[in-house]
Amino acid sequence: MPSYSMGQAARLLGVSSETVRRWADGGRPAVARDGAGRRVIEGAALAAFARERGAGLHAVPEDDVSTSVRNSFVGIVTGVRVDDVAAQVEVQSGPHRLVSLVTREAVEELGLEVGVTVTARVKSTHVHVDLR
Secondary structure (H helix, E strand, C coil), X not given: CCEEEHHHHHHHXXXXXXXXXXXXXXXXXXXXXXXXXXXXXXXXXXXXXXXXXXXXXXXXXXXXXXXXXXXXXXXXXXXXXXXXCEEEEEEEECCEEEEXXXXXXHHHHHCCCCCCXXXXXXXXXXXXXXXX
């Protein structure tokens, strides 16, 4: 399972590194230390926190502006549901929750799982997910 630095988590959540540090100091999201003693957030914990934030449990500050630049959303996978042929991939990008339907084969080839960083690209009515 991947882990994320404070800066990486901030970019995925659409806030500043200082905001993530303040949240972590308050106990949410949970942090650990890596081998060098730096604070990191485990991918699954960050995904859960991003999902809660997206549901309104951790509101986006009023001064934050959410934007889609060239219809690309860098985010963290918060859910993957797979059946025999198709899969549903949920991505939280800052306050934005995106859901993409892809093939099971694509999920397996890309190694998509909760906690992985991806870029969701939107064109017309389709969402494409690129592994970062």
